[in-house]
Amino acid sequence: MALRGRAWLDRFQAGCAALATRIRGARLPESGWRRGAVLFLGGATAVAVTLVLAVVYHVRFDGDNLPDHEAFSRFELPSVGRIYDANGRPLIEMAEQYRHLTPYEGIPPIVRSALLAAEDKNFFTHSGVDYTAFARVVCKLRVRTLLGRLTKLGWRNAANSAAIFPQGGSTITQQVVRGYFLKKVTDEENSDQLRHRQIPARALSAVIGARTVNMMFRKLEEIRLSLWIERTMEARFGSKRRAKEEILARYASLVYMGHGQYGLARAAEYYFGKPLSTFTMEDADKAALLAGTTKSARTYAPDSQPTERVSYRRDQILGLMVARAYLTPEQADRARKRPIVTVAPVKAKTIVVSAVVESVLDELKVLRADLDENDLQQGRVQVYTTVDARVQEISNEALEHGLLQYERRHPASSGLIQGSVVVLRNSDGAILAETGGRQFYKGRRSAYSDFNRVTKSLRQPGSAMKSLVYLAAFRSGRFDLETMVPDEPISVPNGEGQEPKRISNYDGQFKGMIPLRLALAESRNTVAIWIAGQIGMNSILETSQKLGIRTPLRSYVTTALGASEVNLRELSNAYRTIASGIVSQPRMIRKIVLDSGEEMPEVGRGPHPAGIDGRALSLIQEGLRSAVRIPSGTAHALESYGLPFAVMGKTGTTNEFRDALFVGSTYGVEGITVAVRIGFDDNRSMGQAETGGRVALPVVREILLGVYREKLVGPAPRFPGEMEQRISTYLSDGESGPDQVATGPDHTASEEHPQAP
Template sequence: MTPVLSETQRDGWGSISDISTCASLAKRARRLNELRRLFAALHPVIRAILLSACVLGVGGLLFVATLLTITLHYLYFDRTNLPDIEAFVRFDCPSIGHVYDNQGELLVELSREHRHIIQYGEIPPIVRDAILAAEDKNFFSHGAVDYSRIPRVLQKVRIRTILTRMTRVGRADKAESLAMLRQGGSTITQQLVRAYYLRNLTDKENGNQLRSGVLPYIVGARSAKKLARKLEEIRLAVWVEEQMRSRFGSKQRAKEEIFARYASFLYMGNGQYGFATAAEYYFGLPLSAFSGADADRAALLAGIAKSPRYYAPNSPDADRVLHRRNQILRLMLARGSLSRDAAKAAERMPIRLVTRNGAVQADNSSQAPAVIETVLDELKLRYSGANAEDLLQGRIQIYSTADARLQRVANEALEHGLMRYEKRHPAAAGIIQGSVVVLRNSDASILAEVGGRRMFNRRLNDYS
């Protein structure tokens, strides 16, 4: 029923149409306030883009659309100037070369990069979960690039750096100047591609020399190089996943192969490469021995990827290492990889590092340097298809005629014999030298070889 207003009411409130107009204006004002609050809550970069679109109008939007189309074509369709995928599929990367004696006992490990290659099935579930929680929780579902991370990456853009740079267009950056784009947001595939294919670009990224083109003069040398590397990283990551899917038949198998390469290739600090060597180096445990009770160790290993310098378990700043470890444990809890009790128990654990005796290790790793030198000489002279670099890269393993037991006997015999000589002839102390060669009578194969004594002129030397 429509209300009937008296003359007095109309005089006090105005006409019915006036009341409707006031209500409409109030509703519009509330909507505008809501829009203002939403706009104010947006990241400054998003606000700048929206304002630019309003200012530039249709022409600006067409320019942005064209630029976006070119970028997407480069990332997803441009397949020119690509590196060799075959080496990646075979996973040809430096590992450890071994020289064994005639009984299969290890004499020495030689390597450019101390690494053990592992397969996906050799990575314990607790370690897989820690890596995924720390680095790429959506690894098995995304297609090389995780677009859900883009808002988080945009939030890290240094707006003040952009504004400062815009006031000094064309000038070279200072060495200590900050890049506009921070690290972060890379998936496991992107990280692997960056380490495997783009080392050269990454090494040059922090230089302040301007590149040719317009972009470096606008945003600065470091930001331009970082952006160029990031685009190439995305392009190669997409391409690598495409190639791995075609080679291994399914997305799941391709992802597993990429994950295994990541876990084998990554630098883990202190000269160690890959999770297998890092587990033995830091904790004295083979990676295969990790179980659910080792969640704290798994989280420590997974935390190294962010920065080996700062997050290696033996880093001087233990508080920072523990903070990173506990952060990963909480992420594992959120993903359902750990129960609440297990996560809390792991957080209470101290950093449990293996005790390393440098002197003993040096002795064990150099018990037969003269034998190793002879092996390398013979490799060079007798085998045209292999050389010392193949051994250092882990592409070949060598089984020698030496006998590790006899080698230890020869080492001790030479040292003790020369010490007794020095007691009889004090003037020769620290000067006298000697050598030992033990041959097999039947074929003159070298069973042991000592090229010199350990102590010479009061300095610690290896047998050589």
């Protein structure tokens, strides 16, 4: 058809050229001016007809530069991407346009009727363009504006750039084409900058203005694409009726309905608090309001205080529905009498999941290189995570409470101190909660583009590193918890030409020969350095890798005191491995569902045994449990607070009290691990005596209490009875010695703050 149309147009243009040649060659006598005028008018008419036919050919037959229709045909409109928690609860919606995709069958008959009455009564009969509407549009031409433009030819001001052609007259198909295929063109047309550089466009611009020319050319393309998409959809779906139904469904899902809502389904829930699918004949008033909003959401959206224009538009559409026999006059009268009642938008309590979103996006890139944030925002992907929204909320609140307690001691730091939390499931490293910072910081609410202090912040772990040192010692076979070790002055190299660095304990005391159990519980720095010298740093670094530490640690001996930097997720995972004996990298995504319905399976992420002998694991578990139960232990505050279940853990405080940490675990594969770090982003000191036991431990305690009180992860597992009995025997025998320093909830007994040479 296109080839035949082009051949016909070529023949017509050749005839017009011959006519123009005759006109140019004609020798007119002075008395033949009338004949010349006729020839001139004839030539002008021929040119005009040629232009009209060229336009008709372009609109009806030109198949060049057509857009890709596949996504449209598959109903792939931008939708809402969601990140779900472990229980299928949406944690966050991500979208550029918030809409629900509604198939034709999901549009109730009363809503279809209202749409057709308001927007396109001949929708199911025309071929994409309703030519009967052209006369109505011509009658609405702004003739005065056109005449004013002609009298001020060449001027450019607000008056002469006003639009000459009225709005309206577009079919539903044209509106769909405008909103889907020509959105950018439509957004750019309302300006005095001409968007088309062809000679006819520039000539017309001088007469009727660039804005009007932009609109004319866009309208021509809109008509061309409307005819094309109707033919394309009919070929794809097998009949004109089915094609029309599919186009109407896309219109109902695409149209903007105000307040950031797209599509009738979102609008029905937003304005009326009910699903679109539940609309019946008794909802004719609401259907008319929705149909009215499609014309102009700014003018006709049924807000909480609807204007007279909203009521007028509703009643007008109800009248049109009667005229089209969609409603009886009685039904329309009842609908008009109903007051316009909208629901107040319900703002569901939101949980801050900024760090979760950031981690999901990072993990998504690793799992599927072809998927990114844009796919979520377009609704092409739904992500299901291991995060439990209830655990996340408990973690968020606990961190805020801990920061508030610190701020009460240091009012000048209010709003500046920062923190992070991660909660892991022991059995497989699943992340149950991740908080990358406080909920409000520097005057604004946290966002997923913010710095995630769980994964992005590399900071010293302080004495929390000592657990890895002691585990390496137990792996060597040369030590157990009853081994006597020296708590005595010791020095370490401090760089070439420097005096050796003297290592001291937090309390400034040395206790001589003490059981290794006590040295671990009280976090004696001198003992950790001595053990590192006995077993070698390579042994400690190897053990760290077996526990899941991926960040390279320096081989300095002060790494035994936490001088090398790690992120909080790595540190928590090491403790999780200690608690369970299972190696698994922390993970957050458990399932990805594409918009096609395809589910992406997990690959190669199964947990496996740590490869650490059971004796060594049992000894470090008992040692960390002792740190809680021994009165002088740095984690004894957990026992002092009366925690109703058994926990093991270790504090960490870095050089000059810059960071305070605590990592606590319940026992075995059935337990969980919670890690907290608190400090300033600029690495300033938090102040004297602001240790891990004082600042971070209360946050861990609140999280553990909340999670187990709400029974979110099952009952807290017990430690082996023989392990608890050995600790009880140690306590009853008085092996801690008479000169031990008792430790209350707000301080630790003996934490050094390491610094690398």
